[in-house]
Amino acid sequence: MNLKDKTIVITGGGRGLGAAMAKRLASQGAGLALVDLDEEALVATAAECTAAGSPQIETYKVNVAGEDEVVALFDAVAADFGALHGLVNNAGITRDALTLKYRDGEQVSKMTLDQWQLVIDVNLTGAFLCGREAAAKMIELGCEGCLINISSISRAGNMGQLNYSAAKAGVEAMAVVWAREFARYGIRAAAIAPGFIATEMVMAMKPEAREKLTAGIPLRRMGDPDDIARTVQFILENDYVSGRCIDVDGALRL
Numbered sequence: 583m584n585l586k587d588k589t590i591v592i593t594g595g596g597r598g599l600g601a602a603m604a605k606r607l608a609s610q611g612a613g614l615a616l617v618d619l620d621e622e623a624l625v626a627t628a629a630e631c632t633a634a635g636s637p638q639i640e641t642y643k644v645n646v647a648g649e650d651e652v653v654a655l656f657d658a659v660a661a662d663f664g665a666l667h668g669l670v671n672n673a674g675i676t677r678d679a680l681t682l683k684y685r686d687g688e689q690v691s692k693m694t695l696d697q698w699q700l701v702i703d704v705n706l707t708g709a710f711l712c713g714r715e716a717a718a719k720m721i722e723l724g725c726e727g728c729l730i731n732i733s734s735i736s737r738a739g740n741m742g743q744l745n746y747s748a749a750k751a752g753v754e755a756m757a758v759v760w761a762r763e764f765a766r767y768g769i770r771a772a773a774i775a776p777g778f779i780a781t782e783m784v785m786a787m788k789p790e791a792r793e794k795l796t797a798g799i800p801l802r803r804m805g806d807p808d809d810i811a812r813t814v815q816f817i818l819e820n821d822y823v824s825g826r827c828i829d830v831d832g833a834l835r836l
Contacts, residue, residue, distance in 0.1 A: 583728065583818055586611035587637060589663040590818070591656075593646050593712055594673035596623030598781040599732065601630070602807035603670055603814050608636035610815065615659045617642045617673070638663065646673045646708030656715040660723060667727035668818055669716040671709040671753065674732065677701050678742050698745045705749035709756060713771075717764055726768030728818050731757045732810075733775040735831050750775070754827045761825030770824035772817045777831025780804040801832035 590607055594600040596618035604614055608631035616631075616639065618624050624641040631639050640662045644655045659666055677697040683690050713729050720727050731753040739747050753773060760771035778784065778795050784804065785792070796804055813830050817823050 583667065583726075583821060585815070585818060587613060588667040588727075588818075589613045589615065589638075589659070589665045590668040590670065591615040591617060591659060591666065591712070591716060592670045592672055593617040593644075593708070595641075596620045596627055598783065599776070599779065599807050599810050600670070600672045601627045602811040603672065604631050605634050606808060606811035606815055607818075608632075608634035608639070611635055611637060612668075613638040613663055615640050615642065615663065617644050617646065617655065619643060619645060646712055647703040649711055652708075652711040652715050655712075656719045660719050665723055665725050666716060666719050667725050669712060669727075669729045670814055671712055671729070671731045673708055674705045674749075675701060676743070676746050678746070680742055681744050693744060701745035702749055705746065706752045709753045713756065713760060717760065717767070717769055720769055721767050727770070728824075729757065729760055729764075729769065729771040730814060730817055731771070731773040733757075733773045733827055735775055735777045735829065735834060737775060738835070757827065758825050765824065770817075770821070772823055772825065773827040774810060774813050774817070775827050775829045775831065776805060776810050777829070777834045778804045779807055779810060781807060799832045799834045803832065805830060805832060 590612050592600050592604050595604050595616035614636050616624050621643050628639045628641050644651045679693040682692050733754040734750040736743050736747045737750040757771045757773040
């Protein structure tokens with residue numbers, strides 16, 4: 583897919599990885615529909631994308647876990663752009679906790695249902711809803727394109743992240759199913775599994791904590807957000823990539 587004048591939706595597009603993706607795709611001439619709950623961040627990222635060369639940018643404040651909001655989002659994108667060629671399911675949250683924690687034989691904490699459900703709602707159900715509606719709109723508009731789910735190295739199972747790991751394993755499997763179900767419509771699907779990336783949140787950690795994380799990475803550095811953005815660009819542009827998950831983790835394996 584040549585990205586010039588194509589319409590790409592990015593959820594979680596206000597900051598972090600989503601903003602990096604947006605700026606890279608803007609530099610390739612793509613039109614962008616940026617989705618987030620942080621309106622201030624959306625406005626700032628949209629301005630940077632305009633400066634980078636995007637021909638059209640629209641922003642949408644949407645909770646991706648809400649079905650009615652997601653349906654309305656893709657109706658709005660179709661009305662605003664008249665086309666849809668790609669979706670990056672990037673919106674995600676964490677609520678880390680051990681499933682059960684004991685001290686001296688006594689249970690002191692456990693992952694709550696709210697901690698479990700909130701992460702599943704945003705990271706897994708949100709990706710399902712956005713992917714379903716994006717594909718439906720692509721078919722309706724006669725647009726071939728690509729769905730990309732942002733998974734994680736944690737999809738293999740990371741201690742203290744049962745909810746997040748389950749959701750990220752789920753979105754990888756979802757991409758495989760979509761690749762098979764939607765191929766007849768000219769729609770591809772794939773996933774990306776980042777390792778430790780130097781986002782604002784990670785860089786806010788104490789230096790000693792960051793050093794400990796970095797020491798376990800064979801390349802001895804964290805990834806840059808643009809490393810993930812470039813992988814998004816590669817998948818969108820390569821029309822024979824579908825049904826696979828690309829690990830971008832500096833050779834780290836959990």
